[in-house]
Structure formats: structure tokens, C-alpha cells
Amino acid sequence: xxxxxxxxxxxxxxxxxxxxxxxxxxxxxxxxxxxxxxxxxxxxxxxxxxxxxxxxxxxxxxxxxxxxxxxxxxxxxxxxxxxxxxxxxxxxxxxxxxxxxxxxxxxxxxxxxxxxxxxxxxxxxxxxxxxxxxxxxxxxxxxxxxxxxxxxxxxxxxxxxxxxxxxxxxxxxxxxxxxxxxxxxxxxxxxxxxxxxxxxxxxxxxxxxxxxxxxxxxxxxxxxxxxxxxxxxxxxxxxxxxxxxxxxxxx
Amino acid sequence: xxxxxxxxxxxxxxxxxxxxxxxxxxxxxxxxxxxxxxxxxxxxxxxxxxxxxxxxxxxxxxxxxxxxxxxxxxxxxxxxxxxxxxxxxxxxxxxxxxxxxxxxxxxxxxxxxxxxxxxxxxxxxxxxxxxxxxxxxxxxxxxxxxxxxxxxxxxxxxxxxxxxxxxxxxxxxxxxxxxxxxxxxxxxxxxxxxxxxxxxxxxxxxxxxxxxxxxxxxxxxxxxxxxxxxxxxxxxxxxxxxxxxxxxxxxxxxxxxxxxxxxxxxxxxxxxxxxxxxxxxxxxxxxxxxxx
Amino acid sequence: xxxxxxxxxxxxxxxxxxxxxxxxxxxxxxxxxxxxxxxxxxxxxxxxxxxxxxxxxxxxxxxxxxxxxxxxxxxxxxxxxxxxxxxxxxxxxxxxxxxxxxxxxxxxxxxxxxxxxxxxxxxxxxxxxxxxxxxxxxxxxxxxxxxxxxxxxxxxxxxxxxxxxxxxxxxxxxxxxxxxxxxxxxxxxxxxxxxxxxxxxxxxxxxxxxxxxxxxxxxxxxxxxxxxxxxxxxxxxxxxxxxxxxxxxxxxxxxxxxxxxxxxxxxxxxxxxxxxxxxxxxxxxxxxxxxxxxxxxxxxxxxxxxxxxxxxxxxxxxxxxxxxxxxxxxxxxxxxxxxxxxxxxxxxxxxxxxxxxxxxxxxxxxxxxxxxxxxxxxxxxxxxxxxxxxxxxxxxxxxxxxx
Ligand SMILES: Nc1ncnc2c1ncn2[C@@H]1O[C@H](COP(=O)(O)OP(=O)(O)OP(=O)(O)O)[C@@H](O)[C@H]1O
Ligand SMILES: [Mg+2]
Numbered sequence: 001x002x003x004x005x006x007x008x009x010x011x012x013x014x015x016x017x018x019x020x021x022x023x024x025x026x027x028x029x030x031x032x033x034x035x036x037x038x039x040x041x042x043x044x045x046x047x048x049x050x051x052x053x054x055x056x057x058x059x060x061x062x063x064x065x066x067x068x069x070x071x072x073x074x075x076x077x078x079x080x081x082x083x084x085x086x087x088x089x090x091x092x093x094x095x096x097x098x099x100x101x102x103x104x105x106x107x108x109x110x111x112x113x114x115x116x117x118x119x120x121x122x123x124x125x126x127x128x129x130x131x132x133x134x135x136x137x138x139x140x141x142x143x144x145x146x147x148x149x150x151x152x153x154x155x156x157x158x159x160x161x162x163x164x165x166x167x168x169x170x171x172x173x174x175x176x177x178x179x180x181x182x183x184x185x186x187x188x189x190x191x192x193x194x195x196x197x198x199x200x201x202x203x204x205x206x207x208x209x210x211x212x213x214x215x216x217x218x219x220x221x222x223x224x225x226x227x228x229x230x231x232x233x234x235x236x237x238x239x240x241x242x243x244x245x246x247x248x249x250x251x
Numbered sequence: 252x253x254x255x256x257x258x259x260x261x262x263x264x265x266x267x268x269x270x271x272x273x274x275x276x277x278x279x280x281x282x283x284x285x286x287x288x289x290x291x292x293x294x295x296x297x298x299x300x301x302x303x304x305x306x307x308x309x310x311x312x313x314x315x316x317x318x319x320x321x322x323x324x325x326x327x328x329x330x331x332x333x334x335x336x337x338x339x340x341x342x343x344x345x346x347x348x349x350x351x352x353x354x355x356x357x358x359x360x361x362x363x364x365x366x367x368x369x370x371x372x373x374x375x376x377x378x379x380x381x382x383x384x385x386x387x388x389x390x391x392x393x394x395x396x397x398x399x400x401x402x403x404x405x406x407x408x409x410x411x412x413x414x415x416x417x418x419x420x421x422x423x424x425x426x427x428x429x430x431x432x433x434x435x436x437x438x439x440x441x442x443x444x445x446x447x448x449x450x451x452x453x454x455x456x457x458x459x460x461x462x463x464x465x466x467x468x469x470x471x472x473x474x475x476x477x478x479x480x481x482x483x484x485x486x487x488x489x490x491x492x493x494x495x496x497x498x499x500x501x502x503x504x505x506x507x508x509x510x511x512x513x514x515x516x517x518x519x520x521x522x523x524x525x526x527x528x529x530x531x532x533x534x535x536x537x538x539x540x541x542x543x
Numbered sequence: 544x545x546x547x548x549x550x551x552x553x554x555x556x557x558x559x560x561x562x563x564x565x566x567x568x569x570x571x572x573x574x575x576x577x578x579x580x581x582x583x584x585x586x587x588x589x590x591x592x593x594x595x596x597x598x599x600x601x602x603x604x605x606x607x608x609x610x611x612x613x614x615x616x617x618x619x620x621x622x623x624x625x626x627x628x629x630x631x632x633x634x635x636x637x638x639x640x641x642x643x644x645x646x647x648x649x650x651x652x653x654x655x656x657x658x659x660x661x662x663x664x665x666x667x668x669x670x671x672x673x674x675x676x677x678x679x680x681x682x683x684x685x686x687x688x689x690x691x692x693x694x695x696x697x698x699x700x701x702x703x704x705x706x707x708x709x710x711x712x713x714x715x716x717x718x719x720x721x722x723x724x725x726x727x728x729x730x731x732x733x734x735x736x737x738x739x740x741x742x743x744x745x746x747x748x749x750x751x752x753x754x755x756x757x758x759x760x761x762x763x764x765x766x767x768x769x770x771x772x773x774x775x776x777x778x779x780x781x782x783x784x785x786x787x788x789x790x791x792x793x794x795x796x797x798x799x800x801x802x803x804x805x806x807x808x809x810x811x812x813x814x815x816x817x818x819x820x821x822x823x824x825x826x827x828x829x830x831x832x833x834x835x836x837x838x839x840x841x842x843x844x845x846x847x848x849x850x851x852x853x854x855x856x857x858x859x860x861x862x863x864x865x866x867x868x869x870x871x872x873x874x875x876x877x878x879x880x881x882x883x884x885x886x887x888x889x890x891x892x893x894x895x896x897x898x899x900x901x902x903x904x905x906x907x908x909x910x911x912x913x914x915x916x917x918x919x920x921x922x923x924x925x926x927x928x929x930x931x932x933x934x935x936x937x938x939x940x941x942x943x944x945x946x
Contacts, residue, residue: 051834081259085836095827098850108835111845113258157831164835266840270750276742277751277759280814283807284766287777341563349557350564361934362568368930369574369923370868372895376902376919380577384907401570408567434553455768462770465870465895469902491772491871498776499875515773522768530761 002070004029004198005050005168010064012045012054019045021222022064027215032190032199034209034230037219038245043202046219047170050200051087052080068168085112088161092173094153096145096160101137104145104156108164123163131159132189151182158189169193171201175208187212206246210234218242288519295516298509304517307477308510317514322479323392323487324461324521327471330396330483331403331460336453338400339407346408347415348437367405372465374402379469393483395471402466403456410452414445447536451529458525462518464491490518574923582920584913585700589692590714592910596678597712598662600670601688605629609693611703613713616673624671637665637674655680663687675712700917706881706892708901708911716914718921720883724798724891725925727884728873729866731802732809736862739806740813741855747814748821749843767811775875778804783876790888796878799887804872809862816861820854821847857933864929868922870895894918 003026012020020042027033035043045054050068054060066073073083085108096104105124114120124141128134133155137148145156154174161169171190175183190199190212203209209216210230217227218241226233226242237243306316350356378398388394418441426436442449464472472492480487494514497507590610591597597613599605605627608616615621616634625631642651642658645665651657659682666672666687674687681689695703695716703717743763747756782803787795824847832842848855878890879900898915905911 053830053834056830056833079259081262081836081838084834087834089831089834091827091831093827095825095831097828097832097846098852107832107837107845111262111832111835111837111841113262160831160835262838262841266838269840269844273742273746273750276739277746280739280743280766280810281759281762284762287769287773290777290781291773338563338566341560342566345557345560345564349560359564359568362571364934365927365930366567366571368864368868368926369571370870370895370926372868372870372898373574373578373919373923373926376898376916377574377577379902380581380916381573385577404567404570432549432553434556458768462768462772464770464772465899468899491770494776495772495871495875498779511776515776518770519773522770523765526761526765526768 002029003027004069005200006065006067007049008065008067010049010066011062012042012049013059013061014057015059015061019222020049023224025217025224025227027198027200029198030194030196031214032194032201032212034213034216035200035202035219036204036206036209036216036245037225039204041219042222043219044172047172047200047202048089050168050170051084051089053089055080085164086166087168087170088164088166090154090158090161090169090171090174093177094150094157096153096156099145100142101145101148101156102141105160105163108160112164124159127159127163128156130162130193131155132185132192133159149182151178151185154178154182154186155189158186162193167198169197169199171199173202173204176204183208206234218245220245288523291512291516291519294509294512298513299516303513308475309477314510317488317490317493317510317517319477319479320488320490320493320514321517323471323473323489324491326392326480326487327395327399327467327489328457328461330392331399332453332457334397334400335403335407335456339404340411340449342404343408343411343415344437347412348433348441363405363408366401367409370465371402371463374398374466375469377401378466383470389484390469390471390473390486391484392471392480392487395467395487395489396483398466398470399460399463402463403460406456406459407452410455411445411449414448414452415441417448418444447532451533451536454525454529454532458522458529461521461525462491464489464495467492490514490521494518578916578919578923581913581916583917585716585910585917586694586697588694588910588913590695590716590910591675591692591712592714594678595675595712596681597690597692598666598674598676598681598685598687599690600666600672601686602670603629603632603688605690607691607693609699610695610713610715611699611705611717613692614705614710614715617675617712630670632671635669635672637669637672637676639676639680659683659685704883706897708905708914714910714914716910716917718894718918720881721892721894721897721918722921723883724877724881725867725893725895727887728798728801728805728877728891728893729863731798731887732805732866733859733863735802735806736809736813737859740810740858740862741817743810743814744817744821744855744858745843745848748818749839749847763811763814766807767815771808771869772871772875774804774808775872778872778876786888792888794878794890796876796890797888798877798884798891801873801877801891801893802887804876805866805869808869808872809865812865813858813862816858817851817855820851820858823854824850853936853939857936860929860933860936864926864933867893867925867929868895870899874899894922898922 005027007023007025010020010023011018023046035046037043048054049066052073062074068083068087071078097107099107102124105127106120109120109123125134128137133152136152145153148156175186178186187208190201193199201213213230215228216230216233218225218233220241226237226239233242234246237246303316304321305318307318309315346356346359375398378394382388382394382397383390422440422444423436426440431439467489471486472489473486474496476486476488494511497514498504498511597608603624605624608627612627617636619636621627621634623631623633646661651661658680662674662676662680663682663686666674692713700716700718702719703715704719705715705717706721707715747759751759778800783795783800785795786792786797786800828846828850829842832846837845873893874896877893877896879892879896880890881892884891898918901911902915905915
């Protein structure tokens with residue numbers, strides 16, 4: 001099979017601190033991969049490899065390969081901006097821009113040089129529909145994005161990421177700051193989106209991981225302890241540590 | 252499928268242009284500072300001598316030195332700090348350690364902010380009206396110091412408050428948990444930890460006070476007074492006022508120009524030294540804290 | 544017992560601390576009281592100098608004159624009483640010096656002892672005469688009428704264009720030109736300071752690496768530490784002559800010189816406050832922008848600056864506040880002409896500079912003295928308004944950034 005994302009013997013250091021240790025992993029297109037593990041084990045760090053967000057932090061050093069669509073994304077010739085357009089990201093806390101709802105979704109298109117306003121308007125609607133938010137905000141597109149609820153803001157951030165048609169969607173605990181209803185909506189959304197996107201999601205909520213993902217990766221102290229089919233990981237984990245974690249004995 | 256226009260090149264070009272502009276403009280700000288300081292240094296250094304610092308002005312302030320102005324400024328700095336430092340620190344302690352969040356605290360903070368925003372010339376008016384006329388202190392070191400003291404009070408309060416706030420609450424709780432009273436906790440734990448920052452703030456406000464002119468115009472400053480003060484009810488000359496006088500309205504502006512350069516240099520050197528001391532202290536103490 | 548003593552000390556100390564914390568509030572209140580008490584005197588005192596009177600013929604129907612009207616009369620811009628609502632009678636000006644035109648020295652007697660009598664006669668004879676003289680020459684049975692001068696009104700004070708607080712026969716207390724002069728110079732200052740200040744703040748907060756920043760930041764603080772009189776001196780020696788030469792002006796002391804100096808002085812305020820505001824932009828928000836394929840400049844211009852906008856506004860307003868209240872530097876470089884400014888290349892006079900320049904010559908309790916306190920009140924109110932605005936803006940910002 002052709003994996004869309006893969007890492008080979010990947011190490012990442014924050015200065016001296018060895019945060020990711022020799023990770024090799026493949027993810028298939030149009031699947032949802034969940035990253036789980038105790039706090040500080042490196043899930044976010046791993047996720048942020050794929051749109052090179054770690055580049056923004058001083059003192060980060062990386063060895064090994066990270067391939068997206070078969071291309072080494074840490075190669076010198078690669079254009080980071082281009083990469084970030086194909087790899088969308090949704091953050092833990094909703095973080096809309098201080099702009100109108102409409103402009104939030106249009107932002108990615110505008111900064112990437114699209115000027116056709118009619119096209120932008122259509123795409124904004126389409127993305128908001130995809131994020132299951134259109135009906136709730138269609139009458140207040142001009143309103144500030146701060147004026148909607150946290151759950152709506154998070155779906156807005158998803159719509160914002162979708163509007164530039166990425167191939168891959170990285171989600172770092174996208175529902176952790178939300179109430180159960182909003183959280184359920186996001187989960188539904190992930191199911192829908194799977195048709196068109198490959199999704200990596202970090203979550204501390206094991207039920208959620210079980211519900212939405214096809215594969216699950218368990219991280220512990222910077223190592224990838226176990227990676228495989230979600231059903232298998234949850235029912236018959238091979239590693240003792242994984243077992244302890246999913247049965248709630250630590251973490 | 253979106254058709255992205257390939258705007259990478261123009262995006263990059265705009266970024267480069269913007270960053271370059273900002274860099275140039277920031278450096279320009281530094282250049283202004285450098286020009287001012289080098290200009291004063293260049294012209295003033297020729298004038299500065301032991302005599303200049305220690306002699307009385309002579310021949311209509313075109314010759315001689317600026318000794319009385321230096322002494323006057325030192326008197327005013329000392330006087331204003333004797334007032335502002337204790338009051339400011341005590342006030343900050345009350346606000347930060349005792350006052351409960353609420354109307355009173357907010358009101359006092361608002362008033363302190365307002366006081367900080369009042370222009371120095373208004374302090375001059377006020378000082379003249381209250382200290383010089385109403386209380387009858389006359390044009391004197393006392394009037395001038397009190398006026399300057401009130402002017403810097405907000406600065407002292409603000410820096411002290413910041414210093415106190417940077418003390419982690421766990422220290423306070425730890426001390427209180429050991430049975431110490433609130434006062435003991437403040438004296439033995441909070442103040443020692445915040446002391447370096449309080450002192451740094453004090454030194455910075457000294458720098459500021461020494462350069463203030465408008466508040467002393469009508470409360471203490473003497474145009475020409477070639478003798479030293481004997482009591483706090485005497486008038487004195489002061490460096491900033493002296494600089495103003497000899498550069499705008501001296502008996503002979505052209506001839507007293509070198510004196511003006513020298514005075515400006517002494518004044519700015521004083522401020523600079525205060526700044527540098529404060530910065531060094533800050534760095535020294537923060538290193539010490541880290542080591543502990 | 545020990546416990547009691549300890550509690551007592553705690554209470555006493557707390558009391559002292561409490562008292563200290565009220566000092567700033569008391570000071571603000573005292574400033575208000577002293578400033579406004581003196582300042583209000585402008586409106587309750589005759590604009591004619593103490594010890595002098597304005598007299599007219601007793602049949603003259605005019606009862607009171609304003610300061611401005613009296614000036615028109617003495618400047619001979621009004622020559623007929625009908626213009627002022629009186630009879631159709633031409634105005635005859637009389638100053639004490641003119642007495643020789645009417646009487647000989649012999650008639651006046653030695654030591655002018657007949658002066659009151661003669662003045663009285665003069666005022667009686669000339670129906671259109673208006674006279675200004677010392678009240679010691681006012682005869683007991685004066686046959687003219689001493690004119691009541693109306694006090695300066697609030698409206699005249701604020702809209703009057705003439706600032707001649709020591710003018711004879713009647714002081715002119717219009718502060719409009721001073722207010723406009725202050726705002727004009729401050730406006731110029733902010734136009735100069737804002738682009739540079741903002742650029743520096745952006746550079747420091749978002750672009751410069753930490754080493755550059757660690758060098759630049761203390762330098763900016765240093766800029767704030769230079770005393771204003773030193774800025775004034777620098778302006779006087781470098782900027783004023785430069786402006787005179789570049790624009791080929793008769794004098795270089797102009798509003799522009801003031802604006803440049805004030806602009807430099809406002810820089811640290813603007814830089815520090817807007818940098819702080821820029822820094823409050825949440826990291827996640829910047830990352831979100833970058834994750835969408837924006838580059839750093841797009842992120843700064845489209846996300847960081849809009850987010851920090853209220854802080855930047857506050858910085859600009861505080862910068863103006865600093866400029867409005869600045870005294871010495873302005874006093875030294877703006878030329879201090881009390882006229883309404885039209886260009887940046889004319890001399891202007893600001894409120895603080897006026898106070899600084901004139902208070903020394905105004906005797907305590909004099910109308911001039913009070914008028915200067917009135918100016919102080921205006922200055923106080925302007926800065927108060929600025930503070931409240933900034934407080935309001937930053938209050939609003941705290942609210943929006945909470946969610
Ligand atoms: N900027 C940084 N500099 C230095 N160390 C960092 C940095 N960011 C993260 N780390 C360290 O790297 C390790 C992994 O962090 P990461 O944020 O990836 O953990 P995580 O698994 O996402 O945790 P959580 O579940 O709490 O989000 C942690 O030990 C953390 O302390
Ligand atoms: Mg994380």
C-alpha cells in the first residue's frame with residue numbers, strides 16, 4: 001500500500017532534550033490515525049512535524065526522514081509555505097483570528113494569492129457546510145468570530161483549515177476544550193471528513209480515539225510503543241505499557 | 252480543486268521589503284539616540300574638567316564651573332527620594348499585600364495612574380501654590396523636593412508593585428503556613444526577594460528626577476546663586492534649569508555655549524550612569540536568583 | 544501579652560501602610576483643588592489691572608464692556624459708540640499721557656494735585672470720551688461714570704484668540720491659540736513618532752532575534768531617560784538651525800522643530816506600549832496563520848497587528864499625552880508666538896510653554912497668575928481625558944482577550 005505519511009527513524013531534540021526517539025510509522029490515505037499517550041510523551045511534537053511547526057521553536061534539531069506523499073518535507077528545496085497549504089492543522093483551543101467569521105475562512109485563500117471574490121465566497125460557504133457550521137452562522141458572517149460559542153469557534157477553525165483544500169488534517173486535541181455536545185459534533189465531522197482527507201488526531205479521550213480512528217499509535221516518553229489497528233490496540237494490546245495505559249493504570 | 256495562483260515569489264518579495272523597512276526604521280531610532288549622545292559627548296568632553304565640576308560659575312555664567320548646580324541637583328534628588336521612596340514602597344506594599352481586590356484598590360490604582368499622567372509643569376504649578384505659597388516654604392529645597400517627590404511617587408509605586416508581584420505566592424503561603432504573621436512574612440520573605448527590583452526602580456526614578464525642569468522652575472531653582480545651600484529652606488541652582496538658562500536666556504548665549512555643552516553632558520552622564528547601574532543590578536540579581 | 548503587642552504592631556503598621564496608599568489619591572485631589580481654585584479666579588476678577596479704572600461720560604448708555612470690546616476701542620478698530628450698542632457718538636480715547644493736550648501743567652498743579660478734579664471735568668465735558676487711569680486720580684464726586692468691566696467668561700476664555708494677559712488697559716485671556724498650538728505641535732509629533740515607533744515595536748516583537756533585541760531594548764529605554772531640557776538643547780542647536788536653513792525661514796523656531804523633538808521624545812512610550820501589545824498576541828493564533836500557508840509578514844500584518852490594534856491605539860494616545868504635557872523642550876524650540884498656527888513652519892506657543900515662560904513674571908493673586916492656573920486646569924483635563932480613554936481601551940481589550 002502507498003502510505004501518504006511516513007517517518008523513518010525519526011529523532012527530535014529540544015536542545016539537549018530528546019523528545020522523539022527513533023520513530024518509524026506509516027499512515028494510509030483516507031484514514032484516521034489517533035495519537036494517544038500520557039502528557040508530555042511527545043504527541044504534539046510528533047504531530048507538528050508534518051507541517052513543520054516545530055521549525056518555529058529555537059533549538060529544535062531533527063534527524064531521520066519525514067515523508068508526505070513520498071516527498072521528504074525537510075529537504076532543502078521544499079517550500080514550507082506550500083507544505084502548510086497541503087497539511088492543515090486544528091489546534092487544541094479554538095483560535096480564530098480577530099476578524100469576521102467570513103474573513104476567518106477566507107484567510108487561507110487570501111494569503112495564498114486567491115483574489116477572485118466570488119470563488120472565495122463559494123468556497124467559504126462550502127467549507128462552512130463541510131464543517132457543519134453553515135446553518136448556524138450564515139446570517140452573521142460579518143460578525144466577529146469571537147462572538148460565537150467555543151464549539152462553534154472550533155468548527156470555524158476546522159472550516160478555515162478545509163478552505164484551502166489540504167490533503168491531510170492534523171488535529172491536536174480538537175475537542176478537549178469543548179462541552180460534550182460540541183465534542184460529539186466534532187467527532188461526527190471527523191467521520192465525514194475521512195472521505196476526502198487523511199487525519200491525524202491527538203486525544204486524551206480514549207473512548208474518542210476508539211470511536212473515530214482507524215489506527216492508533218501509543219506514545220510513551222518519546223517512543224512509539226505500539227501502533228496498529230484501533231480495534232486491536234484497544235482489545236488486545238501487545239505491549240504491557242499500552243495495556244496499562246488503556247486500562248487507566250497510569251497517564 | 253483550487254487553482255492557487257503561484258504568489259510565492261511576490262509574497263516573499265513583500266516580506267523581504269517589509270522586514271527591511273522595519274529594520275531600517277528601528278536602526279534609525281538608534282541612530283537618533285547615538286547622534287544626540289555623541290554630539291553632546293563630542294562638544295561637552297572638551298569643556299569638562301575638574302574645575303568645571305567643582306568651581307562656581309563666573310563672569311555671567313560664561314566661565315567657571317557648575318558646582319552649585321550639581322550640589323543643588325543632588326540635594327533635590329536626595330530630598331525627593333527621602334519622601335517618595337518610603338511613601339511609595341509602603342503604598343505599594345499596602346496595595347499588593349493587604350488591599351483586597353475591590354473598589355478601593357481599583358480606585359487607588361486609577362488615581363496613581365492619573366497622577367503618573369499629569370504633566371510635570373502642572374506639578375510645578377501645584378507645588379508653587381501649595382508648598383511655596385500656602386504652606387509658606389518659599390522657593391526652597393523643601394518645596395522643590397516635595398514637588399519632585401510627588402511627581403515620582405507613581406513611578407516608585409509602580410516598580411515596587413511589579414517587584415512584589417513577581418514574588419511567587421508559594422513563598423508567602425510557605426511562610427504563613429509556618430505560623431509567621433503577615434507582617435513577618437512581608438519583612439522576612441517578600442521584601443528580601445523583591446528588594447533588588449525595588450532598588451532598581453529607585454535608581455531609575457533618581458535618573459528621572461535629576462533631569463526634571465518644569466517642576467522646579469517655580470519651587471526652588473535659582474537663576475544664579477554662587478553659594479551652597481545651608482538649610483532645606485534655601486534656594487539652589489539645579490543642572491537642568493541651569494542648562495535651560497544658559498542656553499536660552501543667559502547674559503551672553505554665544506559665549507556660554509561651551510558651559511551649556513558641559514552641563515548637558517554632566518546631566519546626561521548622570522542619567523546614563525543611573526541607567527547602567529540599574530541594568531547591571533538587574534542582571535546581577537537575576538543571575539543570583541537563577542543560581543539559587 | 545506578647546500576642547497582644549504583636550497584634551497591635553501589625554495593626555499599626557497596616558494603618559501606616561494604608562495611609563501611604565492614600566497619598567496618590569490625596570495628591571490628585573489636592574492638585575484639583577489648588578489648580579481649579581486659582582484657575583476659577585479668572586472668571587471672577589475684572590480684566591482691568593487692579594488700581595485702575597475705565598471711565599466714561601455719565602450719559603453714555605453703555606453699562607459694561609468686555610475685555611475684547613475695550614481692546615477694539617483702544618486699538619481704534621471701533622471708533623463709534625453705536626457699534627457697541629450705544630449712541631451715535633464718536634469715541635474719544637483718553638490715556639493719562641494725553642492730559643497735556645487738555646490742560647497745562649499749571650492747571651494741574653504741583654504733584655498733579657488737581658488731576659482728579661480735571662479728569663472729572665474732562666469726562667463730564669466730552670460725551671464720547673473713554674478714559675483709563677489710576678484710581679488714585681478718581682475724584683470723590685466724580686462727574687463721569689466708572690465703567691463696569693465684565694469678567695472674562697468661560698466662552699471668551701476658550702474661544703478668544705488673543706492671549707495678552709498683561710495688556711493695557713485690559714488683559715486679553717483667550718486661550719484658543721494656545722490650545723490649538725499645543726494640539727498642532729502634538730499632532731505633528733505623533734505623525735512623526737507613530738511610523739517609527741510602530742516599526743520599531745514590530746521589529747522588536749516579531750522580527751529581531753533575541754540578541755538584537757537585547758541590544759535595542761535598553762537603548763530605547765535610554766531614549767526615555769534623556770531629560771527633556773537636553774532634548775530642548777539639542778533641538779535648539781541642531782534642529783532649529785537646520786530647519787531655518789532647509790526651508791529658508793527667518794527663524795528656525797517653529798512648530799516643526801517642536802514636533803520633531805516631541806516626536807523623538809514620544810518614541811519610547813509608543814515603542815514600549817505597542818511592543819507589549821503585539822506580544823500579547825497568542826502564539827496559537829500566529830501558528831494558525833502560519834499553518835494556513837501565510838508567511839511571517841502576512842501573519843504580522845493580517846493577524847498580529849489587528850489583534851494588537853487597541854494596544855497600539857493606546858500607545859498612540861499616550862504618546863500624544865506625553866507630547867501635550869511636555870514643557871521644556873517645546874519652550875526652547877517652538878518660538879512661542881501666541882498665534883493660531885496654519886503651517887508647521889511658523890512659531891507656535893503651547894500651554895505648558897506658556898505657563899513655564901510667564902509664571903515667573905505673574906505676581907501671585909494677579910489675574911495673569913490665575914489665568915496661568917486656568918491653563919494648568921486645561922492641561923490637567925486634557926491629560927485626564929487621555930488617561931480615561933486609555934483606561935477604557937485597555938479595559939475593553941482585557942475583556943475580548945479573556946475568551
Ligand atoms: N518548546 C519546547 N522546548 C523544550 N521542550 C519542549 C518544548 N515543547 C515540548 N517540550 C517537551 O517535549 C516533550 C513532549 O512535549 P509535547 O508537547 O509533544 O507532549 P504531549 O504529548 O503533546 O503532551 P500533552 O498531552 O500534555 O499535550 C515534553 O516533555 C515537553 O516538556
Ligand atoms: Mg500536546
